Amino acid sequence: MTKMMNDMTVMGRVMPETRSNDSNGRTYVNGYLSNERSFDTGRSETNKVPFTLSGEAADRFLQEVEPGAVIVVNGYFQSSEFKRDDGSQAVSYRLRGYDFYRVYQPGEIAKPLQQAIQPEFERAPEAPTQAAPQPQPEPAAQQPEPPVTPTQQPTPQAQSPYQSW
Numbered sequence: 001m002t003k004m005m006n007d008m009t010v011m012g013r014v015m016p017e018t019r020s021n022d023s024n025g026r027t028y029v030n031g032y033l034s035n036e037r038s039f040d041t042g043r044s045e046t047n048k049v050p051f052t053l054s055g056e057a058a059d060r061f062l063q064e065v066e067p068g069a070v071i072v073v074n075g076y077f078q079s080s081e082f083k084r085d086d087g088s089q090a091v092s093y094r095l096r097g098y099d100f101y102r103v104y105q106p107g108e109i110a111k112p113l114q115q116a117i118q119p120e121f122e123r124a125p126e127a128p129t130q131a132a133p134q135p136q137p138e139p140a141a142q143q144p145e146p147p148v149t150p151t152q153q154p155t156p157q158a159q160s161p162y163q164s165w
Contacts, residue, residue, distance in 0.1 A: 011070065014068065072101045
């Protein structure tokens with residue numbers, strides 16, 4: 001998959017209005033992820049993020065996910081312009097997903113988030129449960145350190161205005 005500047009990852013709860021269809025032998029899933037955002041003032045808001053999955057990701061989604069499940073969708077941002085029935089111009093936005101990770105289904109005990117969103121091939125191998133005792137190597141005689149000669153100091157570089165962010 002080609003990486004682009006607008007790659008994004010969104011986590012949310014799958015809304016019940018998710019629909020699927022087949023077109024030209026390819027499966028598509030269109031739905032919404034619900035995201036709740038809370039503020040320090042006690043106020044909160046819920047946003048719906050439209051998403052589309054296709055092909056193998058859509059097939060897997062239909063087998064593994066039900067409404068209310070929390071998933072992480074990796075994809076890219078897509079917008080399209082259209083005219084409304086009244087003739088006014090409008091823009092729609094959508095997350096075009098190329099894969100997803102299920103965090104948990106309703107009724108499941110949630111997996112730790114990092115485990116849920118980190119693909120299998122990126123995970124560090126798990127530590128063995130019981131390690132066999134290893135023979136301890138004998139300490140080697142310490143060698144004296146050679147004297148260090150002074151080196152040239154680095155010249156200061158111009159600071160980018162973005163470094164202060």
